[in-house]
Amino acid sequence: xxxxxxxxxxxxxxxxxxxxxxxxxxxxxxxxxxxxxxxxxxxxxxxxxxxxxxxxxxxxxxxxxxxxxxxxxxxxxxxxxxxxxxxxxxxxxxxxxxxxxxxxxxxxxxxxxxxxxxxxxxxxxxxxxxxxxxxxxxxxxxxxx
Numbered sequence: 001x002x003x004x005x006x007x008x009x010x011x012x013x014x015x016x017x018x019x020x021x022x023x024x025x026x027x028x029x030x031x032x033x034x035x036x037x038x039x040x041x042x043x044x045x046x047x048x049x050x051x052x053x054x055x056x057x058x059x060x061x062x063x064x065x066x067x068x069x070x071x072x073x074x075x076x077x078x079x080x081x082x083x084x085x086x087x088x089x090x091x092x093x094x095x096x097x098x099x100x101x102x103x104x105x106x107x108x109x110x111x112x113x114x115x116x117x118x119x120x121x122x123x124x125x126x127x128x129x130x131x132x133x134x135x136x137x138x139x140x141x142x143x144x145x
Contacts, residue, residue, distance in 0.1 A: 033129065040139075041066050042132060045112070046074060050122035056085065060103065060127065067139035072117065072124075091118040092141040096133055103127070 036042050044065050048056040056074075063074040066084070075084040096113040103114075112127040115136060128136055 033132070036064075037132065037135060042128065042136065043077075044132075044136075045127040047125050048122060049125055056087075056124070065126075067136055069140070069142055072126075072140060087117075087119050087121075087124060089117050089119060089140050092116075092137050093118070099127060 033043060042065050044063055045060045046056070046063050046065070047058060047060045049058065062077055064077055065075075066073040070089050072087045072089055073084040074087065093116040096115050099112055099114055111130050113130050113133050115126045115128060115133060117124045117126060117140065126136070
C-alpha cells in the first residue's frame, strides 16, 4: 500500500511544484517588470510585419526596451556587447489589438496587447502587458491632447 502511495506522490510532486512555482514565478516577473517601468525600461516582444532591417525580424523576439519621446531603443536579451537598435518613432496608433492565438506562445506576457508604432522604415508591432500600454504610449508619443 505504501509503495503505491509513493508512486502516486512521486507523480504528483512535479505537478505541485510547477503550480506553486508558476504562481511565485508570475509574481516575481510582475515585480521585475514594475521595477523596470520605474527605471524607464521594459521587457517586450517586438516584430516588424513589413520585414525591414537585418536586426528586426518578422517573427516575435524578446527585447529590453527603453522608450523615450520619439525614440525606442531595443536591446536583445543576453547579448554580451549590450548594443541596442534605436528606432525613430513617428506615431503610435491609438488602437491596440489582442494577439492572435498563434502569437500567444511567442510573446513575453500572457495578457498582452499589441501596439503598432509607425517608424520611417515601416511598422513595428510591440506586445506588452495590458497594464503597460498607456505607460508605453505616453513614453513614446507624449500625452495626446
